[in-house]
């Protein structure tokens with residue numbers, strides 16, 4: 001038998017009060033209910049360290065599910081920085097709501113303990129990515145937008161691409177600025193919106209930006225290099241777009257409501273994603289099972305059951321041309 005309407009109404013009211021409280025734990029909102037990402041602790045761009053080229057001199061701390069860490073991991077991969085920068089992968093502790101080290105790192109078992117030891121403000125969030133100097137025993141930077149710039153300036157492996165060539169810098173900066181707010185943070189603005197109007201605004205901005213990326217690929221035509229800023233190799237603009245788009249069908253569409261246009265309806269973007277995923281080393285930074293488990297398992301206010309959905313299989317998203325692409329004509 002269905003429960004009485006009054007019981008449903010009071011349960012809904014009670015849940016909504018609790019939901020608002022719990023959402024506050026995920027991040028702050030402005031007066032209109034729009035999600036506002038809090039500022040980090042070590043956010044300015046540091047100079048290139050003197051010992052940058054020394055083997056194992058630095059450590060890049062990442063988490064598998066974090067898209068901000070993913071862009072740093074991709075930059076590290078594409079620039080071939082394994083000789084001088086080690087990586088350490090932290091794992092989420094969903095009950096405590098923090099990152100922990102699988103094995104003690106510099107005497108710390110949690111990321112927050114390392115942050116405190118490095119002098120972070122007691123109220124600061126301990127976020128990934130973070131770049132740690134072994135010699136100074138300090139976190140140099142934890143803002144991914146600056147960190148990828150630093151990693152691109154780092155002494156790289158021979159033949160590694162410059163992800164921000166001077167001639168393309170204006171286009172790269174324009175795209176990066178737009179993608180950061182409307183796409184990278186945009187999916188969170190959808191998922192963490194506190195009301196319908198805040199969601200509608202973020203969702204419209206997200207899909208307008210993605211349609212504009214699609215249009216920009218169309219404008220490049222056959223002569224374009226296949227990358228967002230037109231060059232013959234990817235740039236930092238491509239690097240920041242990928243972590244969001246590769247999580248789209250797996251997490252952001254089902255969990256954050258970013259579902260108006262499935263990506264296959266933007267065939268150039270679909271093809272770009274397939275091409276980026278095929279770059280050397282990129283597949284090794286993608287962990288669909290961990291992404292699903294971490295997002296669906298940890299974001300309690302959005303998904304109280306913590307049931308982790310199955311699929312889609314990543315291979316079906318990156319392994320073939322867009323299903324919407326026109327078939328080649330028969331000869």
Ligand SMILES: N[C@@H](CCC(=O)N[C@@H](CS)C(=O)NCC(=O)O)C(=O)O
Nearest residue numbers: 066068125126127128129142143144
């Ligand atoms: N501004 C940071 C944001 C990074 C961020 O929010 N990372 C999340 C994971 S996706 C985190 O570590 N959160 C832990 C916390 O807030 O305590 C950046 O872009 O590097």
